[in-house]
Amino acid sequence: MKHNPTQDKWRIGIDIGGTKIAFALVDSQGQVMTAYRLATRAEEGLEAVIEQIVTGVNALGADDEIAVGVGCPGYIRDGVVQYATNLNWRDVPLQGILFERLARHISIENDVNAMLFGERMYGAAREHANAVYLSIGTGLGAAAMADGRLLRGASGVAMELGHINRADGSLFEDGASGGGLLKMVAAMRDDYPTALDAAADTQAIISAATNDDELAGAAVCALAHNIAEAAAWVCSTLNPSAVIIGGGMGIALKRWLIPTVETRIKAACPEPVSAAVTVCTAQVKDSAVGAAALAR
Structure with missing residues (x-):
């Protein structure tokens, strides 16, 4: 998608859950401009989940330059999901995989950490x-x-x-x-x-x-x-x-x-x-x- 000036300072958010993945294109005030939901398909393995993420991001219709934040359950360090019980993942370099597939800047955190970031930027904190x-x-x-x-x-x-x-x-x-x-x-x-x-x-x-x-x-x-x-x-x-x-x-x-x-x-x-x-x-x-x- 070509650059759209109205989307400057917008962000893409992805929350990976055990059964569903939530996607949102969010403006600078934290208002959801577009939202999407897909099944996680974790039981089918890592590649199936990655395909769902790529599909969901593309469905948002966002400017190619918009960065992505990912909240994921489990222990996460330096972009690697060290352990996520709900997804049956161990040592998955999720940040690197998504950067390669989406060609966007990717930030990844534990899902509860992500919610605190959301409160700090848009909410009670x-x-x-x-x-x-x-x-x-x-x-x-x-x-x-x-x-x-x-x-x-x-x-x-x-x-x-x-x-x-x-x-x-x-x-x-x-x-x-x-x-x-x-x-x-x-x-x-x-x-x-x-x-x-x-x-x-x-x-x-x-x-x-x-x-x-x-x-x-x-x-x-x-x-x-x-x-x-x-x-x-x-x-x-x-x-x-x-x-x-x-x-x-x-x-x-x-x-x-x-x-x-x-x-x-x-x-x-x-x-x-x-x-x-x-x-x-x-x-x-x-x-x-x-x-x-x-x-x-």
Whole structure:
């Protein structure tokens, strides 16, 4: 496509998920100009996924000079996906592969890191150079910036809060994620009256909690307290000015999460830390827009 001056400072965002890939052509204000969705086809192997990405980018009809940001699950370092369980990838040089196939500048990050970039550029962290993003969904993901720079760590996998091993051998996300919510409902079922079916999913549990079901409410409150504990740990360590709650479950549970996290930070953290923190929900809901913020 020939150069289109109206697309100057626009970006392409790609969010690679286990079942679908989201694409967005985003203007300088973070508004989606064109969006596209395709199945990931991860079960067919790496080349099938790459073909889907190429197809999706071409479908956006973007200027050839527009750069691409890619959010991808897993451990990522220097453009290489070291390990991504959902995609069955190990040591995939994704940045290099996409540069060769798309002939565009490619930036790639872990998907939760990408969402924090999106909040920093377009959303709740625009005024916060020190920010933490907690993504609550099927699992628990986290990302942090200090003085405007992403915290990566020695191995490039900083902020893996969900994978902290507890004394009982469980992972922290077992009590702070969608999977954890299901486990807590099962464990508490004999302790509270409920109208919940034994096969209820997270959406049904959240709906029941909203309608004052005692079992669902108790499980949601327990989840909120676990997430608040993690937020307090991170705040005392990093002294952010914003804790941003994101992810599908995080947004759905904001009624419980925001006040619980605020209360725990105030109780557990030194006053200069707690006084500096704003707790809020994510403003960037489209994962592809978060990925677009990576593009350079």
